[in-house]
Amino acid sequence: MKKIYIMMLLCMMLFTGCSNYRELNELGLIIAMGIDRSQDVENGYRVTYQVMNPSQLSTTGPSNGIPVTNYTVESKTIYDAIRMASTVIPRENDVTHLSLLVIGEEVARDGLNLLFDSFERGENARTYMPVFIARGSTAEDILGVIEPIESNPTKSIISTSENNQKMYASAKVKPVYEVISALTSEGTDLLLTGIKLNKDLKSRNQTKNLQDIEPAIIEVSGLAIFNHNKLVNWYDREMARTAHLILSELESTSFPISCDENKHITFMTKGSKSSIKTVLKPSPTLQVNVTLNSEIGETNCNIDISKAKVLKKLENDLEKEIANQIKQTIQIAQDAGSDVFGFGNKLSKEDPEYWKKHKKEWDKIFTNAGVDVHVNTFINNSGMITDPYETK
Structure with a gap:
């Protein structure tokens, strides 16, 4: 009898409808x-x-x-x-x-x-x-x-x-x-x-x-x-991209920098790591550290990129350009009184006592804070050719 009841129950389950079906x-x-x-x-x-x-x-x-x-x-x-x-x-x-x-x-x-x-x-x-x-x-x-x-x-x-x-x-x-x-x-x-x-x-x-x-x-x-x-x-454009670089949310991008008069060399980045910190002494300073791997995607400059000293100069030039863009991007945020990078949020976790005391005036502190940027770039690939062709 028990088996019969079980079979009946299974059959009933098979015939259940979808009441909310549309x-x-x-x-x-x-x-x-x-x-x-x-x-x-x-x-x-x-x-x-x-x-x-x-x-x-x-x-x-x-x-x-x-x-x-x-x-x-x-x-x-x-x-x-x-x-x-x-x-x-x-x-x-x-x-x-x-x-x-x-x-x-x-x-x-x-x-x-x-x-x-x-x-x-x-x-x-x-x-x-x-x-x-x-x-x-x-x-x-x-x-x-x-x-x-x-x-x-x-x-x-x-x-x-x-x-x-x-x-x-x-x-x-x-x-x-x-x-x-x-x-x-x-x-x-x-x-x-x-x-x-x-x-x-x-x-x-x-x-x-x-x-x-x-x-x-x-x-x-x-x-x-x-x-x-x-x-x-x-x-806009580069500043929007750089904002994501500061936030360590950049997957890949391109950076054209000047190498001759009206000529450029373009780097493609693959992999970046950024960190932010608020240094309080001697005065509040917004600190950004960036490490960036890149490769040369295009050049219309007549330079010998097979030489180590040339690549080192290019790395330094790229670091300066990125650091400058980061400073401009943070300045726009400071002018707007908007901590879109979360410096205050990071500070609240690292120094909760300071944050509890100053959080109500953080907008003012953020706006007037100094900016300190450190960028390290590495050119890992110069492409398939080392000696760009010259036109007649």
Whole structure:
């Protein structure tokens, strides 16, 4: 009899259904969200939802349709906007596939404050998706651009940023939980990657952008510098890259330096290690130590790089250039009163008594602190040729 009961129980388990099962064509899969300042609701938000169009995911035949659709609603809170999206999205909202958050520059300058509360609260918490700032634009405009090569704006933004992070390092894909950590940690201010349109759209008709040989595209554009929770300035190009070097977050990049009049030699870095420290005596000084391995990627200077003394001079020149860029990068942060490198956070762990006594005045101490930079570079590879050719 016991065996019969066990068999009946197993059979019942086989016939259990999926009570929460939904067909794909019944769901509105929200893959990206843009947050801008509201146009009609006082102190509210204008939220753009990018919804995947499942019919365009079919691989059984060609499709000329756009793979995503954007819907926009306005509300006083982010959570309420998610609920209000049901007034425009013709399917049940599903945020479990949310993989990108874009914040308009105006919102960032007003202050992020508790903007991320709804993303880490409740059963639908999403803290692993990356966050970007729409530079000089709205998040709605950024998410409204369809490119010919990558027709999914969400994937285009993430892929471009990841590619830049590996190849040049002026961008970093930073998830929500890291943003919240920076906003809530003592002695650390926030850096966020900016994205923008490289040019104005010729038409709001996305089909025309797809057919343009030089279409409007979304590009990585510097790092947003925050003072506490408000955007106050930007790092651009080399300075954005150097900020990641200071933070020891640089995978690989390139450094062109002058070697003759109007001529350059370019180094490609592979592997770097950086450390920061605040030296308090005789006066507060921000200290940065960098060790960098590099190889020669290109030269248009007529120099004999087979000679050890020439390579040593090049190493010294590279060290001076990097040290100068580091000092400029830190100076920009000091002018903004933004400790985006976490000197204060490091100090709070190394000297908790000093930090407890001076943390309220750290912004002033950081702004007026001296800067001491030490760079060691090693040229490990000079390339396949040692004697650059000369033109006639």
